[in-house]
Amino acid sequence: MYKNSAKAWLYLLPALIFLSVFMIYPLFDVMIYSVEEGYNSASQTYFGVGAYNYRYVLRDPYFLQAVKNTFILVIITVPVSTGVALLISLGLNSIQKLRDLFQTIFFLPYVTNTLAVGLVFMILFKKTPYSDGFINLIINAFGGNTIDFIEGPYWAKMFVMCFYTIWVVMPFKILILTSALASVDKDLYKAAKVDGATSFRIFRKITLPMISPMIFYLIITGFIGAFKAYSDEVAIFGTNLNAAGMNTIVGYVYDMLYGDSGGYPSYASAAALILFAIVLTITCINLLASRKTTVS
Amino acid sequence: MTTMNEIQQAKKSAERSQRIRTVITYTLLVLWGLIVLFPFYWMILTSLKSYSAYNSEYIPKLYTTAPTFQNYADAFTAVPLARYFGNTIIFTLITTILMLVVTILAAFAFSRLEFKGKNLVFTMFLALMMIPNELVIITNFVTITNAGLRNTFAGLILPSVASIFYIYLLKENFEQIPEELYKAAKVDGTSDLKYLLKVMIPICQPTIVTITILKVIECWNSYVWPRLITDDAMYFLVSNGIQEIRENGFGRENIPAMMAAVVVISVPLIILFLIFHKKIMAGVSRGGTKGA
Numbered sequence: 001m002y003k004n005s006a007k008a009w010l011y012l013l014p015a016l017i018f019l020s021v022f023m024i025y026p027l028f029d030v031m032i033y034s035v036e037e038g039y040n041s042a043s044q045t046y047f048g049v050g051a052y053n054y055r056y057v058l059r060d061p062y063f064l065q066a067v068k069n070t071f072i073l074v075i076i077t078v079p080v081s082t083g084v085a086l087l088i089s090l091g092l093n094s095i096q097k098l099r100d101l102f103q104t105i106f107f108l109p110y111v112t113n114t115l116a117v118g119l120v121f122m123i124l125f126k127k128t129p130y131s132d133g134f135i136n137l138i139i140n141a142f143g144g145n146t147i148d149f150i151e152g153p154y155w156a157k158m159f160v161m162c163f164y165t166i167w168v169v170m171p172f173k174i175l176i177l178t179s180a181l182a183s184v185d186k187d188l189y190k191a192a193k194v195d196g197a198t199s200f201r202i203f204r205k206i207t208l209p210m211i212s213p214m215i216f217y218l219i220i221t222g223f224i225g226a227f228k229a230y231s232d233e234v235a236i237f238g239t240n241l242n243a244a245g246m247n248t249i250v251g252y253v254y255d256m257l258y259g260d261s262g263g264y265p266s267y268a269s270a271a272a273l274i275l276f277a278i279v280l281t282i283t284c285i286n287l288l289a290s291r292k293t294t295v296s
Numbered sequence: 297m298t299t300m301n302e303i304q305q306a307k308k309s310a311e312r313s314q315r316i317r318t319v320i321t322y323t324l325l326v327l328w329g330l331i332v333l334f335p336f337y338w339m340i341l342t343s344l345k346s347y348s349a350y351n352s353e354y355i356p357k358l359y360t361t362a363p364t365f366q367n368y369a370d371a372f373t374a375v376p377l378a379r380y381f382g383n384t385i386i387f388t389l390i391t392t393i394l395m396l397v398v399t400i401l402a403a404f405a406f407s408r409l410e411f412k413g414k415n416l417v418f419t420m421f422l423a424l425m426m427i428p429n430e431l432v433i434i435t436n437f438v439t440i441t442n443a444g445l446r447n448t449f450a451g452l453i454l455p456s457v458a459s460i461f462y463i464y465l466l467k468e469n470f471e472q473i474p475e476e477l478y479k480a481a482k483v484d485g486t487s488d489l490k491y492l493l494k495v496m497i498p499i500c501q502p503t504i505v506t507i508t509i510l511k512v513i514e515c516w517n518s519y520v521w522p523r524l525i526t527d528d529a530m531y532f533l534v535s536n537g538i539q540e541i542r543e544n545g546f547g548r549e550n551i552p553a554m555m556a557a558v559v560v561i562s563v564p565l566i567i568l569f570l571i572f573h574k575k576i577m578a579g580v581s582r583g584g585t586k587g588a
Contacts, residue, residue: 005410005411005412007409007488008405008409008410008411008414009405009411011401011402011404011405011409012401012402012405012406012417014397014398014401014402014458015398015399015401015402015458015463016417018398018454018457018458019421019424019458019460021439022432022436022439022454022455022458023424023427023432023458024424025435025439026431026432026433026434026435026436026439027427027431027432029434029435029438030431030432030434030435033434033435084328087324088324088325088328091321091322091324091325092325094317094318094321095318095321095322095325102325102329103577104573104577105329105332105333106328106329106332107569107573107576107577108332108333108336108566108569109332110513110580111513111565111566111568111569111576112517112562112565112566113516113517113534113535113538113561113562113565114517114519115517115519115534115535115538115539116534116535116538116557116558116561116562117335117336117339117558117562119538119542119554119555119558120335120336120338120339120555120558121335123338123342123551123555124335124338128549130351130354131353131354131355131356132354132355133356134338134356137355137356167331167332167335170328170332172580175577175580175581176581179581224428228428228430230520231519231520231535234519234539238539238542238543239539239543250430253430253434254520254523254524257433257434257437257524258437258523258524265434265435265437265438268434269434272430272431272434273431275428275430276428276430276431279428
């Protein structure tokens with residue numbers, strides 16, 4: 001029956017080798033690391049197995065700061081970016097002229113190196129002794145006071161971080177929502193127009209229900225992505241995120257692993273598993289919510 | 297008469313509200329377009345300003361009267377930008393090619409061959425898709441370090457070769473090719489490998505192009521893994537290079553030169569995008585997860 005068996009495994013072999021070494025083995029290994037207290041010598045594996053690493057991480061003020069930053073980032077950027085993307089997609093969908101041009105421009109951030117463009121954002125927002133920066137120029141023009149967005153107050157830094165994150169994630173959301181909107185059956189709109197429905201009503205009763213699966217998809221992937229935020233923050237505040245008070249959970253994991261504060265794979269593993277638990281919980285809640293909404 | 301007037305008035309007001317809506321729509325779109333494009337404009341503009349001109353502008357100017365290419369020369373001479381660039385090209389090419397080979401072979405096995413445990417293995421693959429990179433990167437870091445592969449291309453490339461999502465995407469596409477074609481080829485005595493190369497790959501070329509482009513974008517922008525695995529500037533990729541340039545590059549705050557480096561780094565993908573934008577956008581909407 002399975003005369004191809006050996007050959008099939010041969011075809012699969014490269015993928016299986018790579019996945020075993022770099023995904024399956026690490027998956028178990030990270031759990032072992034996270035309960036090994038003191039990593040450096042082999043004997044300690046038996047000596048200290050327990051939840052100490054988790055306790056350490058959960059008490060570490062840097063970790064708590066990272067959790068706070070990440071949650072604020074998630075709570076602000078996911079709804080705002082999805083909402084604005086929906087507005088823009090509705091706009092794109094309602095025009096004929098220049099539509100392709102706008103779509104192409106809006107997609108541009110997707111193909112840029114976030115580290116490189118983050119540097120541009122940093123310069124636009126930064127206040128230096130030589131210059132207040134371009135954004136402060138605009139703020140001053142409207143009568144506001146100069147703010148140091150990069151090394152200034154917490155909320156200002158958070159604003160830049162959220163703004164840049166939204167700038168980075170928008171292309172994907174706009175793309176997904178425009179294609180979702182384009183696939184809504186045009187006859188439904190025609191029928192509604194004949195019945196004299198207002199455009200707001202058409203949006204609420206036809207458009208929104210038709211594209212709601214895609215909106216939920218974007219919210220779920222948006223949550224997952226925002227919880228893993230890291231390189232955008234490095235791009236703006238530099239590699240020492242703890243000093244800037246702008247670290248994220250993923251940033252904490254990497255700092256524990258490597259760099260000046262690194263060398264603690266056990267703490268890094270515990271933090272990574274805590275992050276995974278958070279993301280899994282939120283995703284499950286999202287899935288439940290989306291199922292409920294779609295059913296009702 | 298009055299009804300005619302009323303109808304006309306209603307028509308007029310409907311037209312007016314339509315026009316207002318169009319104006320609002322275009323305003324919104326243009327506004328977002330400006331927000332998207334402005335950073336690009338700013339980096340090109342700044343890269344063309346001379347160091348002294350830039351630093352003497354307390355109020356930054358939106359234009360420059362004396363553009364200079366000196367910053368681009370500096371970007372290639374004062375810091376090893378060309379090396380970062382070359383490293384990234386090597387890294388991107390090898391990773392993408394290896395990924396394609398591994399993905400095509402695995403997708404073929406899943407879609408055309410029958411073997412014991414196929415469903416089990418495939419289910420396992422799907423389950424692995426949910427595992428975030430952050431979870432496995434810790435052990436991979438230790439594995440590569442222990443193997444003595446830090447600061448090598450092998451260390452950079454190997455962990456990012458296998459991608460389950462692309463295997464899944466291609467497998468779905470392979471399965472749409474009618475079974476009869478395969479049977480006919482078997483009757484003709486065509487080998488599996490030849491069938492894969494001569495029939496399946498050409499038919500599924502759009503999907504293969506899609507995953508190639510997605511992988512190239514991913515490689516060009518990758519930052520976290522290269523940062524962990526390289527501390528020798530000889531092996532930096534552009535992302536790490538730009539971070540290095542920022543932290544101890546051109547001496548004190550030579551922002552125009554930094555911006556020149558940023559432009560150089562951004563240009564390849566932007567050109568790729570301008571040429572293939574239809575394909576890239578279609579590909580991302582099918583399989584992209586960034587921003588995810």
